[in-house]
Amino acid sequence: MAQRLTDLDLLETFLEIYRGGSLTSAATRRGLTQPAVSGQLAKLEGRLGTTLFTRGSRGVTPTPRADDLARRIGQHLDQLRTALDPDAALDGTVRIGGAAEFMTVRGLPALAPLTRRGLRFEVAFGLAEDLLAALRAGRLDVVLSSIRPQAGFTATPFTDEEFVLVGPPLLARTVDRRLLREDPRRALEHLPLVAYDATLPILRRYWRSEFGERPRNTVAVTVPDLRAVLAAVVAGAGVSALPRYLADPAIAAGSVEQLHHPEVPPLNTLYVVTQGATTAETDAVVEHLRSRDWGAL
Structure with missing residues (x-):
């Protein structure tokens, strides 16, 4: 018997589209196909009687109605997810470093969903070599690096x-x-x-x-x-x-x-880098960045 689609399903899909900026990233995070995500969005827009996103070559842009809906439901849905899935909750601080430009424009917006699961960040800016030295010395937990580090680190490519x-x-x-x-x-x-x-x-x-x-x-x-x-x-x-x-x-x-x-x-690969034993929090950061749909950089 097919599972009944609930209003909560529609709102969760909407929120993933809103936060990720594309139907593709929402499909990945929801474990659905892109046509299924498109169908759920169309159903919600039909229910509300309004358009929530305008589509473009680089993703979707929320309408004012979408901005208002996201403000009203976002925090409540996050709290509900954590209550229903204790494994989704995180409790700790990750000290993370990266280039100021990338972190400001792309990195911190990408990491924001993890704060809704309880994760806290202390952010450092700098050159890749300096940040990797801080990671080696134990002053950072994670580095987003534009260079592939030498032996002694674990480097996972996450975008170009x-x-x-x-x-x-x-x-x-x-x-x-x-x-x-x-x-x-x-x-x-x-x-x-x-x-x-x-x-x-x-x-x-x-x-x-x-x-x-x-x-x-x-x-x-x-x-x-x-x-x-x-x-x-x-x-x-x-x-x-x-x-x-x-x-x-x-x-x-x-x-x-x-x-x-x-x-x-010309492309340059970016790596999320850790060293030694990791924690649930650092693992969550690595997986979140690795699985995200970054679109064109």
């Missing part, structure tokens, strides 16, 4: 960052389009760079991946925060390679343009 080369529209118009197709390195070499560090870690990786050598361009600005790098690019100081999750809003707004379109975009 895609990098895009962007510049302000005025500088973009100085690029010879024919030369860009034939010899992109030469077409771009007159453009000043905005770099994260004096060693040009991201730009060097992009140039070597796409053009076979490190950039010869002059460096106009060096600033150790990718959000500040983007701000300098928007202001016209130069061009830079940035993670897509930071660049896409500026591209959509017309503040910057993507200067180069490689056949296969």
Whole structure:
């Protein structure tokens, strides 16, 4: 006999869509197929007589009605889940480190559902090498790292960052389009760079991946925060390679343009790293990040 679909099922599915930003992530977390999630959402929207999400190429965007519904039911559903499933409850603090830009824009929003299960976080920002040293010394429990650590750590890949080369529209118009197709390195070499560090870690990786050598361009600005790098690019100081999750809003707004379109975009794998014996809390963090649908980064 088929299990009867309850209003609680519909609301739980809605909340997973709302928090994950996509039907795919909700299907994964609910253990359902995507058509089943779509059907439950359609049934709830029919019950309420309103649209809860608008669909786009990168997921779904909640309507004001969805925002109101999530505020009203979220905490109550979380408490009900914990009461019905004691194994879902967590009680402890995880000291976690990561790059300030990724943690601010993607990492902390992704970890927020674990706080509703009782987990607490103490967050540290820094470079991957420094954070891994803190993990080795026992000052951190988990690190989200852009480099794969050496032996002695357990590193689980959880997503890939895609990098895009962007510049302000005025500088973009100085690029010879024919030369860009034939010899992109030469077409771009007159453009000043905005770099994260004096060693040009991201730009060097992009140039070597796409053009076979490190950039010869002059460096106009060096600033150790990718959000500040983007701000300098928007202001016209130069061009830079940035993670897509930071660049896409500026591209959509017309503040910057993507200067180069490689056949296969440069990627960098991100790892969730632990050391030694783990706890239920750190295991929950690793599994949560590993199983999440991150979409395009």
